[in-house]
Amino acid sequence: MNEHTYSWHPQPTSLLTDHYELTMLQAALRAGTASRRSVFEVFARRLPHSRRYGVFAGVGRLLEGLEQFRFTDEQLRFLRDTNVVDAATVAYLENFRFTGQIRGYAEGETYFPHSPLLSVESSFAEACVLETFILSVLNYDSAVASAASRMVGAAGGRPCIEMGSRRAHEQAAVAAARAAVVAGFDSTSNLEAGFRYGVKTVGTAAHSFTLLHDTEEQAFRAQLDALGVSTALLVDTYDVERAVRLAVEIAGPDLGGVRLDSGDLVTQASSVRALLDTLGNQHTKITVTSDLDEYAIAALRAAPVDAYGVGTRLVTGSGAPTSSMVYKLVSREGASGTMEPVAKASSGKASVGGEKYALRRRNPQGVATHEMVGVSHLPEDDGDDRPLLVDYVTGGELREGFTGPEAVVRARTRHAESIAELPRAARRLSEGEPVIPTVIEPGTAH
Amino acid sequence: MNEHTYSWHPQPTSLLTDHYELTMLQAALRAGTASRRSVFEVFARRLPHSRRYGVFAGVGRLLEGLEQFRFTDEQLRFLRDTNVVDAATVAYLENFRFTGQIRGYAEGETYFPHSPLLSVESSFAEACVLETFILSVLNYDSAVASAASRMVGAAGGRPCIEMGSRRAHEQAAVAAARAAVVAGFDSTSNLEAGFRYGVKTVGTAAHSFTLLHDTEEQAFRAQLDALGVSTALLVDTYDVERAVRLAVEIAGPDLGGVRLDSGDLVTQASSVRALLDTLGNQHTKITVTSDLDEYAIAALRAAPVDAYGVGTRLVTGSGAPTSSMVYKLVSREGASGTMEPVAKASSGKASVGGEKYALRRRNPQGVATHEMVGVSHLPEDDGDDRPLLVDYVTGGELREGFTGPEAVVRARTRHAESIAELPRAARRLSEGEPVIPTVIEPGTAH
Numbered sequence: 001m002n003e004h005t006y007s008w009h010p011q012p013t014s015l016l017t018d019h020y021e022l023t024m025l026q027a028a029l030r031a032g033t034a035s036r037r038s039v040f041e042v043f044a045r046r047l048p049h050s051r052r053y054g055v056f057a058g059v060g061r062l063l064e065g066l067e068q069f070r071f072t073d074e075q076l077r078f079l080r081d082t083n084v085v086d087a088a089t090v091a092y093l094e095n096f097r098f099t100g101q102i103r104g105y106a107e108g109e110t111y112f113p114h115s116p117l118l119s120v121e122s123s124f125a126e127a128c129v130l131e132t133f134i135l136s137v138l139n140y141d142s143a144v145a146s147a148a149s150r151m152v153g154a155a156g157g158r159p160c161i162e163m164g165s166r167r168a169h170e171q172a173a174v175a176a177a178r179a180a181v182v183a184g185f186d187s188t189s190n191l192e193a194g195f196r197y198g199v200k201t202v203g204t205a206a207h208s209f210t211l212l213h214d215t216e217e218q219a220f221r222a223q224l225d226a227l228g229v230s231t232a233l234l235v236d237t238y239d240v241e242r243a244v245r246l247a248v249e250i251a252g253p254d255l256g257g258v259r260l261d262s263g264d265l266v267t268q269a270s271s272v273r274a275l276l277d278t279l280g281n282q283h284t285k286i287t288v289t290s291d292l293d294e295y296a297i298a299a300l301r302a303a304p305v306d307a308y309g310v311g312t313r314l315v316t317g318s319g320a321p322t323s324s325m326v327y328k329l330v331s332r333e334g335a336s337g338t339m340e341p342v343a344k345a346s347s348g349k350a351s352v353g354g355e356k357y358a359l360r361r362r363n364p365q366g367v368a369t370h371e372m373v374g375v376s377h378l379p380e381d382d383g384d385d386r387p388l389l390v391d392y393v394t395g396g397e398l399r400e401g402f403t404g405p406e407a408v409v410r411a412r413t414r415h416a417e418s419i420a421e422l423p424r425a426a427r428r429l430s431e432g433e434p435v436i437p438t439v440i441e442p443g444t445a446h
Numbered sequence: 447m448n449e450h451t452y453s454w455h456p457q458p459t460s461l462l463t464d465h466y467e468l469t470m471l472q473a474a475l476r477a478g479t480a481s482r483r484s485v486f487e488v489f490a491r492r493l494p495h496s497r498r499y500g501v502f503a504g505v506g507r508l509l510e511g512l513e514q515f516r517f518t519d520e521q522l523r524f525l526r527d528t529n530v531v532d533a534a535t536v537a538y539l540e541n542f543r544f545t546g547q548i549r550g551y552a553e554g555e556t557y558f559p560h561s562p563l564l565s566v567e568s569s570f571a572e573a574c575v576l577e578t579f580i581l582s583v584l585n586y587d588s589a590v591a592s593a594a595s596r597m598v599g600a601a602g603g604r605p606c607i608e609m610g611s612r613r614a615h616e617q618a619a620v621a622a623a624r625a626a627v628v629a630g631f632d633s634t635s636n637l638e639a640g641f642r643y644g645v646k647t648v649g650t651a652a653h654s655f656t657l658l659h660d661t662e663e664q665a666f667r668a669q670l671d672a673l674g675v676s677t678a679l680l681v682d683t684y685d686v687e688r689a690v691r692l693a694v695e696i697a698g699p700d701l702g703g704v705r706l707d708s709g710d711l712v713t714q715a716s717s718v719r720a721l722l723d724t725l726g727n728q729h730t731k732i733t734v735t736s737d738l739d740e741y742a743i744a745a746l747r748a749a750p751v752d753a754y755g756v757g758t759r760l761v762t763g764s765g766a767p768t769s770s771m772v773y774k775l776v777s778r779e780g781a782s783g784t785m786e787p788v789a790k791a792s793s794g795k796a797s798v799g800g801e802k803y804a805l806r807r808r809n810p811q812g813v814a815t816h817e818m819v820g821v822s823h824l825p826e827d828d829g830d831d832r833p834l835l836v837d838y839v840t841g842g843e844l845r846e847g848f849t850g851p852e853a854v855v856r857a858r859t860r861h862a863e864s865i866a867e868l869p870r871a872a873r874r875l876s877e878g879e880p881v882i883p884t885v886i887e888p889g890t891a892h
Contacts, residue, residue, distance in 0.1 A: 004527050006520050011457060016616040018609070018635040019649030023673055027651065031668035033658055040654070065616070074452050078641045081450050086672075124658050131654075135612035136619055163464070166581035167768040170462040170511070172615035173582055191468070192461040195524045203465030205473065208486070208577075208775040211788040212479055212570050222477035226532075227469055237790045263793035312768060321767040322613040322758060329654040342657040344683045347709035 013065040017132040026089040034125040036333040042118035048320030050431035055149045057179045058141030059107035060407030099396035108415030112371045112434045116356035131327045141179040143317035148183035153427045154297040159186035159307045164315030176315040182411040198405030210237040232257030248279045257285040266303045273304035293318050360386045371438040459511040463578040472535040480571040482779040488564035494766030496877035501595045503625045504587025505553035506853030545842035554861030558817045558880045562802035577773045587625040589763035594629035599873045600743040605632035605753045610761030622761040628857040644851030656683040678703030694725045703731040712749045719750035739764050806832045817884040
């Protein structure tokens with residue numbers, strides 16, 4: 001991690017929301033129900049693709065965005081001009097500031113169906129308008145982190161490098177780089193992620209650099225001259241074997257690495273390794289970067305590969321480009337002034353009313369056995385359990401340490417520890433059930 | 447479209463790039479090759495999922511971002527502190543401004559494998575550092591527009607509403623809303639898209655609004671009171687039939703609409719339509735919004751549905767969350783000072799060197815028959831053909847009319863016209879070949 005921090009100016013997040021959040025606000029303000037104390041919860045009914053676990057990510061970005069959730073004059077003018085809402089609602093939004101509580105799982109934590117990942121407690125008005133932004137951040141970042149964690153597992157200790165920026169929306173790419181590092185990636189190619197979050201960035205050269213020069217030799221010499229002998233040379237622009245021989249001839253035994261970006265990587269890695277060794281370059285590393293995902297990485301386990309560069313499949317969640325997290329009102333003040341659990345009964349989408357609390361049950365050996373979720377109470381710790389909820393925002397005040405570069409370091413550690421305590425079956429890539437069951441007490445998941 | 451425009455402050459886009467773009471720059475500056483005149487081209491080797499056509503989108507956003515491609519002092523400090531590049535490269539970037547040419551397909555245009563979608567001509571240095579940003583924008587926006595266009599086709603004239611913000615990164619959501627409208631969607635729920643691009647935003651209420659109130663009746667009354675009788679009431683929180691009867695009882699025959707967000711939509715839509723008609727609400731519309739994609743929309747063709755709200759599957763590209771567009775150096779100045787075509791020979795990723803020009807061949811009836819791509823020349827117009835290339839940036843100067851709300855209106859029109867001229871088979875949802883073949887003259891696609 002880079003020890004410096006840099007100031008950048010995030011945009012207001014207040015219009016990164018659905019139109020209906022503001023029309024609901026208008027209707028609730030008029031009906032006198034906007035001030036009702038409400039608890040919304042974020043959870044997922046299922047894991048994507050029958051995976052064994054999910055990874056909760058994006059909290060740091062969410063909290064950074066919450067600080068920017070203010071309506072500018074220009075935005076208020078837009079709401080007025082276009083009649084999205086009435087004058088009373090615009091007046092309410094002029095002074096909007098979140099004053100409630102946010103509590104949730106630690107960023108980087110593994111999760112399961114019905115884990116109560118985040119709860120927002122405030123007036124209905126305040127919690128309602130945050131819905132879309134909160135879900136956007138968590139659904140994308142968690143999708144990438146969940147895919148990334150499986151890739152890191154498949155890599156079995158070899159470093160993974162995030163290189164997918166060009167395959168995602170340009171701002172999503174920054175979030176993807178951050179989420180990948182949270183889930184154990186070594187570094188990223190995305191410079192903005194380095195700038196904002198202090199994560200390590202890496203990169204050397206693309207095919208265009210070779211093509212720019214009159215010969216491959218000129219290109220290699222130019223790169224070595226500028227970046228030093230520890231750089232990695234891309235050897236598949238024309239002919240791999242010729243390029244490897246040329247690279248060694250020019251750079252000598254201290255050449256840092258070569259990169260393969262095409263072809264059958266298993267075969268190529270083996271023949272390039274053999275050739276490098278024959279030429280005396282036992283320490284020159286091999287990075288592979290072509291269309292990798294967790295399955296391709298696993299297939300390369302026996303190949304002499306030193307690092308994996310992962311792009312498209314990472315930033316698109318390896319088949320699950322979004323998480324299925326929802327944000328549901330589970331409890332609110334009724335006409336009598338007391339809090340009451342609420343739940344919809346919609347076909348196939350029913351939810352469990354009441355606030356949830358959770359802990360991870362562990363056996364005496366420290367291995368996770370159950371996700372314990374209590375409705376309106378914290379399940380009893382049987383001695384080896386681990387609490388899961390962190391207070392992030394209290395009375396509108398953000399607790400320190402959960403944003404910026406610091407949050408990434410913390411989340412990465414949390415993720416490593418959380419994975420380490422799951423049963424070994426968590427690392428299986430095949431489809432299957434969540435690696436530990438969720439127990440909801442009392443009541444049942446639908 | 448909203449006739450007002452609003453100022454917003456986009457962030458600098460200059461670090462939304464891969465580390466290696468800047469290390470290549472450093473090496474080329476040092477080797478004296480950074481100033482070589484270069485032409486990079488954006489194209490896709492294939493369409494995703496054996497689709498019949500793709501939709502080119504994001505140009506307006508790309509050009510807006512190009513204006514912000516300047517390095518701030520804080521960003522330069524980051525590059526220095528972290529040794530991403532050397533002092534000479536930082537000095538070059540201090541004054542970075544794109545001064546070259548950008549030419550490409552019109553936004554909204556349909557495209558096929560090897561269509562030369564965008565070309566960037568400038569020094570190697572200038573074109574190289576733009577690569578990642580350009581691909582991020584085009585790959586995401588085109589993925590969404592390509593999915594959206596199929597949904598619009600499946601809807602057969604019924605309006606489609608974009609509602610996927612919560613299932614995409616919060617900024618990607620804005621781009622998705624914009625791309626959906628380019629491809630023919632009627633409107634979006636995303637307010638920031640309305641603010642930035644003038645697209646129509648819509649929305650009424652969610653289940654949480656019903657749950658906030660002590661009874662469904664109170665919720666419906668509150669919504670009608672605030673939003674008027676033309677609003678759409680969400681009728682599946684508890685019991686659909688009861689809710690429809692209640693809605694009609696309270697709102698009367700002028701109730702604008704009801705929304706169904708769960709269950710078997712074909713059956714539900716029919717029974718709700720029958721019930722509404724029986725109760726005298728022939729003009730109350732039915733909007734459906736649960737997990738729709740182009741196939742689900744097609745399956746609802748015979749159902750009495752008035753509008754489709756599409757979320758997850760739209761913003762994730764309906765199975766193709768990114769396009770496979772690449773940005774390749776195809777021609778550059780050699781040591782002799784003349785432009786020379788270049789191409790890599792990598793296994794499975796070979797490209798065709800030389801600048802490409804394109805037109806859409808049409809038969810005398812105006813139906814598209816071929817995508818004609820000429821290497822180093824424009825294919826000859828046989829009398830009914832249509833030119834495809836637009837000059838966007840000349841000598842670093844952006845031509846007017848291709849950014850902001852204006853660009854969206856223009857692209858939407860272009861898309862509608864482009865689709866109308868394709869053979870009818872373009873609308874088939876089944877997997878298949880591109881609806882028209884690409885002819886590359888001379889030379890062949892690899």
